[in-house]
Amino acid sequence: MTTDPPAGGQTYAAAGVDLDAADAVIERIKPHVERTRRPEVLDSIGGFGGLFALDTTRFSEPVMVTATDGVGTKLALARQLGRHDTVGIDLVAMVVDDIVVSGAEPQVFLDYIAVGALDPDIVTDVVAGIADGCVQAGCALVGGETAEHPGVMAATDYDLAGFGVGIVERNQILGPHRVRAGDQLIGMRSSGAHSNGYSLIRRLVEDVDLADTHGLDAPLGEVLLRPTAIYTKPCLALAEAGLASALCHVTGGGLPGNLPRVLPSGLGAEIDTGSWEPGPLFELLAGLGDVAAAEMFRVFNMGVGMVAVTDPARTAGALEVVAEHGVDAWVMGSVTESSGVHVR
Numbered sequence: 001m002t003t004d005p006p007a008g009g010q011t012y013a014a015a016g017v018d019l020d021a022a023d024a025v026i027e028r029i030k031p032h033v034e035r036t037r038r039p040e041v042l043d044s045i046g047g048f049g050g051l052f053a054l055d056t057t058r059f060s061e062p063v064m065v066t067a068t069d070g071v072g073t074k075l076a077l078a079r080q081l082g083r084h085d086t087v088g089i090d091l092v093a094m095v096v097d098d099i100v101v102s103g104a105e106p107q108v109f110l111d112y113i114a115v116g117a118l119d120p121d122i123v124t125d126v127v128a129g130i131a132d133g134c135v136q137a138g139c140a141l142v143g144g145e146t147a148e149h150p151g152v153m154a155a156t157d158y159d160l161a162g163f164g165v166g167i168v169e170r171n172q173i174l175g176p177h178r179v180r181a182g183d184q185l186i187g188m189r190s191s192g193a194h195s196n197g198y199s200l201i202r203r204l205v206e207d208v209d210l211a212d213t214h215g216l217d218a219p220l221g222e223v224l225l226r227p228t229a230i231y232t233k234p235c236l237a238l239a240e241a242g243l244a245s246a247l248c249h250v251t252g253g254g255l256p257g258n259l260p261r262v263l264p265s266g267l268g269a270e271i272d273t274g275s276w277e278p279g280p281l282f283e284l285l286a287g288l289g290d291v292a293a294a295e296m297f298r299v300f301n302m303g304v305g306m307v308a309v310t311d312p313a314r315t316a317g318a319l320e321v322v323a324e325h326g327v328d329a330w331v332m333g334s335v336t337e338s339s340g341v342h343v344r
Contacts, residue, residue, distance in 0.1 A: 020326070022118060027077040033117070033127075036141040038140040050143040061170035066164070067164050067166075071090045071160050074195050081221045084122050088129025093137075099166035101262070104261065109141050110142060110164075112145050113146045114161075116153035117147065129227070174239060174247055176261075178246055180335045182335060183309050184312050186309075188322060189304070191278075197300045204291075229306075229327075234321065238308055238321055246263075251301075254296075266339055267338075269334070278302040308329075
């Protein structure tokens with residue numbers, strides 16, 4: 001069915017929703033979606049739902065692991081700096097890093113983009129970043145939605161949400177049930193602040209020149225927009241080799257807030273902060289607001305984006321596997337018989 005343009009009267013465009021721009025965005029993002037394609041994907045972008053045929057020959061008892069997340073107020077910084085090509089990677093990372101801690105391989109990803117007014121350039125940049133993240137994680141971008149919310153959001157505002165599904169064999173699920181007292185904790189280096197603590201960061205840098213390096217290796221604004229690291233490959237390699245008992249994504253709440261999620265009841269952890277340097281970004285942020293060390297560790301990842309829990313006999317092998325995937329890693333503590341996470 002085809003329709004002629006309206007001759008008069010009220011239109012959707014006049015109400016703030018541009019259907020022509022939406023159609024143009026779909027055409028522009030198709031190549032980015034296509035580069036995330038996996039063999040299990042059965043259709044192309046444009047349908048009502050993505051079709052994905054699970055390869056059941058790989059699993060005897062497949063378990064789905066699902067996760068959803070967003071990028072948070074880091075988006076305000078992206079808008080301020082006019083840089084939108086990295087936050088899509090953040091979106092994927094926040095989801096797949098939650099999925100992989102169970103030992104699951106991320107399979108599919110979907111996004112939801114809400115905008116005040118549709119800017120095809122910005123949305124294309126965001127989706128290109130999402131595709132970059134999916135390629136890094138090895139999952140397929142099988143669908144999404146871009147919705148204009150005139151009158152609800154400012155014209156220049158946008159927000160992101162991501163949804164993912166992974167698969168793991170039931171008897172290979174990682175988690176607290178595998179952790180024992182005496183296990184060692186391996187920290188994996190973060191790429192920066194990732195996507196947590198940006199409400200505090202934005203307050204700390206409110207009157208700071210983001211174009212200045214402030215002693216960092218790049219302008220502060222660029223450092224703050226560095227995307228969240230995607231740990232899928234080293235984590236899956238650890239799981240497949242039987243070198244990890246559990247994995248911990250260090251997200252909101254930092255090490256004290258996230259390590260308890262992978263420890264069995266009654267056990268705790270000792271963190272040796274002398275085993276690594278968080279990095280100059282965190283030193284700068286602490287200095288800008290005279291933020292106490294305890295608060296820094298509660299808000300930020302402090303240079304540790306993922307933690308692997310390993311049997312001491314497997315620690316050397318685990319460190320070697322992580323290094324083979326280009327990720328800096330070190331022994332940062334151990335699991336203790338007394339409860340609580342102690343950062344010393």
